[in-house]
Amino acid sequence: xxxxxxxxxxxxxxxxxxxxxxxxxxxxxxxxxxxxxxxxxxxxxxxxxxxxxxxxxxxxxxxxxxxxxxxxxxxxxxxxxxxxxxxxxxxxxxxxxxxxxxxxxxxxxxxxxxxxxxxxx
Amino acid sequence: xxxxxxxxxxxxxxxxxxxxxxxxxxxxxxxxxxxxxxxxxxxxxxxxxxxxxxxxxxxxxxxxxxxxxxxxxxxxxxxxxxxxxxxxxxxxxxxxxxxxxxxxxxx
Numbered sequence: 048x049x050x051x052x053x054x055x056x057x058x059x060x061x062x063x064x065x066x067x068x069x070x071x072x073x074x075x076x077x078x079x080x081x082x083x084x085x086x087x088x089x090x091x092x093x094x095x096x097x098x099x100x101x102x103x104x105x106x107x108x109x110x111x112x113x114x115x116x117x118x119x120x121x122x123x124x125x126x127x128x129x130x131x132x133x134x135x136x137x138x139x140x141x142x143x144x145x146x147x148x149x150x151x152x153x154x155x156x157x158x159x160x161x162x163x164x165x166x167x168x
Numbered sequence: 169x170x171x172x173x174x175x176x177x178x179x180x181x182x183x184x185x186x187x188x189x190x191x192x193x194x195x196x197x198x199x200x201x202x203x204x205x206x207x208x209x210x211x212x213x214x215x216x217x218x219x220x221x222x223x224x225x226x227x228x229x230x231x232x233x234x235x236x237x238x239x240x241x242x243x244x245x246x247x248x249x250x251x252x253x254x255x256x257x258x259x260x261x262x263x264x265x266x267x268x269x270x271x272x273x274x275x
Contacts, residue, residue, distance in 0.1 A: 142211065151262055154202040156214050
C-alpha cells in the first residue's frame with residue numbers, strides 16, 4: 048500500500064525557514080517523480096514544485112522560485128522541501144504527491160494527508 | 169503557462185442526478201488532462217487521468233472525455249459521498265496547472 052507521510056509544518060515568522068519532509072513507502076521511490084502541491088486558506092490547489100525520479104530535473108512555481116528547494120533521498124525514501132524567506136502568502140496546507148511515472152509532467156496518483164504551514168509574526 | 173478554466177465554480181444537485189463539469193485549456197494539451205476530487209480535511213484523490221482513464225478503485229459513475237482544449241467530467245448518478253470540490257489539471261507541460269475548482273453541493 049502506497050503511503051506518504053508529511054511532517055515539518057508549523058508556525059514560522061516572515062523571513063523564516065521550514066523544512067518539510069515526506070516519508071514514502073509501498074512503492075519503489077526512485078522510480079517515480081514527486082511533487083509538492085499546496086492549498087492556501089479558501090483557495091484552490093497550486094502545484095509548487097516537482098522533481099523527476101532520478102532527481103535531475105526540478106521545477107518551481109514562480110511564486111516560490113529562489114526561495115524553496117526540492118530534493119529527494121533515495122536511501123531514506125524521503126522527499127524534502129526546504130522553504131526559506133517565508134512570506135505570509137506561503138501559509139497553506141502542503142501536500143506531498145507521487146507521480147504516475149518518472150518524468151515531471153505526470154498526474155499525482157497518491158497524496159499525503161498534508162502538513163499545515165503558517166507564516167505569521 | 170497553460171491556463172485551466174473550470175465551469176461552473178459551484179453547483180447544487182440531488183442524489184441520483186447526472187452532473188457535468190467542464191474544463192478548458194488555454195492551448196492544445198492533447199489528452200494530458202486529469203481530474204481530482206478533494207474533500208475538506210482529506211488528501212486529494214485522482215479520479216481520471218489522460219482525459220478518460222479511470223483510476224483503479226474509482227467508481228464507474230465517474231467518467232471523463234475530451235481532447236485538445238475542451239474536457240468534461242461526468243458523474244452519472246450523484247451519490248451523497250460525492251460532495252467535494254473537483255479540480256482539473258493539465259500534465260502536458262510544467263507548471264502542472266490546476267483549474268479553479270468546482271464545488272459540488274448535495275441538495
